Amino acid sequence: MTTATRLDIPAAVAAERLGLAALLDDLAPQEWDAPSLCAGWTVRHVVAHLTTATRWTVRRALGGLLRHRGDLHGLFDAETRAVAAACTPAELVARLRETAHSLRRFPGGSTTDQLVDVLVHAQDIARPLGRTRTASVERVLPSLEHTRDNPFFGSRTRLAGVRLVAADADWSAGAGAELRGPVGDLLLVATGREAGLAALTGPGVALVARAAGWSQPRA
DSSP: OBOOOOOOHHHHHHHHHHHHHHHHHTOOGGGGGSBOSSTTOBHHHHHHHHHHTTOOOHHHHHHHHHHTTTOHHHHHHHHHHHHHHHOOHHHHHHHHHHTTTOOOOSTTOOHHHHHHHHHHHHHHHHTTTTOOOOOOHHHHHHHHHHHTTOGGGTHHHHTTTEEEEESSSSOEEESSEEEEEOHHHHHHHHTTOGGGGGGOBSTHHHHHHHHHTOOOOOO
8 A cells, every 4th residue: 555644634634624714704695504515414514513523522522422322423413503503604614713723622533533524524515515625635645544444434334345546646545446536536435425436437436336325427
């Protein structure tokens, strides 16, 4: 496997959060209520979720997991909806900027998880709106390496029997049917976003589409 170069991940996380905040400043009111790539969440929900990521304490996390009977995704959804309902768009952007440099995260998480979170959710927001939010290959590659075999994202099953090959970097990983494309789109597929599949090529496309229950893009 060709590996990614070392990256100052905390600095990258802060830069991505601030860059996303700048994009959000430009959104029209109706865009905040547009659907995102996250099923059941609007743009407003995704931004609200990002602002909760730096505000967890061990006590709040444990209490929330107890209330939701260990359902982490249920806890995140409830917190997200509560914040989205309580804040205006301007307040959400302010919250994002306020903790852009924060390393606080959900207990058990890592700084790389934080980078994955902001990179992927930025695309969840930008792509359905027809907006461009491009991250550098140097920031995406550590995230892709982190997620490609991570059970939390379901990628171990989704990418089984597939060799990922970056079209925009000297990087590859895995073994099997080739799945080639930009690292940003590979990251979306690794984290369960069907939208990333359209930019990918190779016999791995059909394999991943079948494993994930997605429609195979037409050539």
